[in-house]
Amino acid sequence: MLPSEFPVYLASRRAEVDLALDKTIAVTYPEVIYESMRYSLLIGGKRLRPILCLAACELLGGDRTAAMPTACALEMVHTMSLIHDDLPAMDNDDLRRGKPTNHKVYGEAIAILAGDALLSYAFEWVASQTHGVDAAVILQVIQNLGHAFAATGVIGGQVVDLACEGRTDVDLETLHYIHTHKTGALLEACVTCGALLGGGQSSDLAHLATYAQSIGLAFQIVDDILDVTASSEQLGKTPGKDQAAQKVTYPSLWGLEASRQKAQELVAAAKNSLQDYGDAADPLKYLADYIVERDR
Amino acid sequence: MLPSEFPVYLASRRAEVDLALDKTIAVTYPEVIYESMRYSLLIGGKRLRPILCLAACELLGGDRTAAMPTACALEMVHTMSLIHDDLPAMDNDDLRRGKPTNHKVYGEAIAILAGDALLSYAFEWVASQTHGVDAAVILQVIQNLGHAFAATGVIGGQVVDLACEGRTDVDLETLHYIHTHKTGALLEACVTCGALLGGGQSSDLAHLATYAQSIGLAFQIVDDILDVTASSEQLGKTPGKDQAAQKVTYPSLWGLEASRQKAQELVAAAKNSLQDYGDAADPLKYLADYIVERDR
DSSP states (O other): GGGGOOOHHHHHHHHHHHHHHHHTTOSSSSSHHHHHHHHTTTOOOOHHHHHHHHHHHHHHHHOOOHHHHHHHHHHHHHHHHHHHTTTTTTOSSSSSSTTOHHHHHOOOHHHHHHHHHHHHHHHHHHHHHOSOOEEEEEEEHHHHHHHSSTTTHHHHHHHHHHHHHSSSSOOOOOOHHHHHHIHHHHHHHHHHHHHHHHOOOOOHHHHHHHHHHHHHHHHHHHHHHHHHHSOHHHTOOOOTHHHHOOOHHHHHOOOOHHHHHHHHHHHHHHHHHTTGGGGGHHHHHHHHHHHHHHHO | OGGGGGGHHHHHHHHHHHHHTTTTOOOOSHHHHHHHHHHHHSOOOOOHHHHHHHHHHHHHOOHHHHHHHHHHHHHHHHHHHHHHHHHHTTTTTEEEEEEEEEHHHHHHHHHHHHHHHHHHHHHHHHHHHHHSSHHHHHHHHHHHHHHHSTTTTTHHHHHHHHHTOOSSSSOHHHHHHHHHHIIIHHHOOOOOOOEEEEEHHHHHHHHHHHHHHHHHHHHHHHHHHHHOOOOOHSSOOHHHHHHHHTTOOOOHHHOHHHHHHHHHHHHHHHHHHTGGGOOOOOHHHHHHHHHHHOOO
């Protein structure tokens, strides 16, 4: 794939994912819960997680239609974590992707329930909609998805993040724990689930896990950098929140320049982990670049 | 099974379930989330849902160890719905089973996350721990569990329940929707999942669905009756809440005596749906009686 072809690839995959997501949820009685689920799921976003899942499936020669239900489930799970993170009892955010957060539109009770429903539906969707794949492999995907999200993954990261709020003595190990779990675990599940659905063996899963861990950390470092450097318009949320909250971040520990450098090194490591796959790994390599070069 | 043997059966199944539940979650870093999950999961309760699941599996000649992971998952899902229902943004309850509610002990943020983690873990647990059953059947169980809990089930019921709060003009159809979803859907999943794991065919699932729908409604009618007649000590929560909230209930629509009568009719219908199974259905029939005869 030529560098000039990547934006087309990205736009085309994103359109496919948006279309598939739109078909996951129909509005029926009681309408408000389905509308609330659709509101956050279809509000936009880069669809990075589903695209990573599809790309990992195709890297191993799989048909990406087999991975699409899981790709959608990963976006549902990610969306539910954002809805719950934004709640008054958690980060208390009014804006997400430039739009009012779910509880601002539908109220707290519906926002909590919409998150719960998305999480439950994600597993149902994988179990009921994945075709052309061995049932035992689908069970492995479900196990990976659950493990990545539960207290062993995203939620564990969020718990430690909440516990560190207002503390200025957070060390690098704890910061690392937060991000490898809050962000990294689900990104890793995206590529390992995609790889499983593409027929990947355990050596493939190991390469892709290294890739995902590297881009996961790079992703978070860039997030921290953008909080310092980007405008509110770019972010679609309030910048400078970390600093205002005296939150320990990579830039606050390392400085901006060293943080940028570290993100680049991680991207190089991510690409390096895919060297066995030749040109077939181009989309995942460009996706790694895209993650550090994004401006929001 | 003789009537006198049922209490022993019930106590023995409950002890088995309690032991299995205790083994589902180990406390590790970050401890607070695992402690919060264990607090609500292991606080006690009748374990009616897991026992129904095991009984349905055994009714069809299955080995109940094959159904134990699903039985535990059903209790996790049920527990998570109680944790979230008790939140200030929902029913705002301080007591559950005579103990402080999860958010009263751990705070709102951890209570929300503990619920999320239990839900996600439930699916992971079924996918990873069910042995000796065809993978395609396990996928059907996961699909059933997701469908019973998501907006199509428990959550849909909770949404309509919240929408009816403070309204005195709720009709029987709406009340029926609330209970067939908020309580009935998961009870139905208990027996259908158990039946699937026991090797049940679609005709078995149909019989057991009728059984579950009948006992689900009977269960709710008895709940409403107990809210009027039971003491706080019996219930482990504040009685008379429905009346104080001017909530429409079966006793408020039909009166106490007609409600008791209706519950008995439903139990008879539940037992009748199992007539093809002879003595093997005794545990499920006694469980139906137990549901209307309980005093909390």
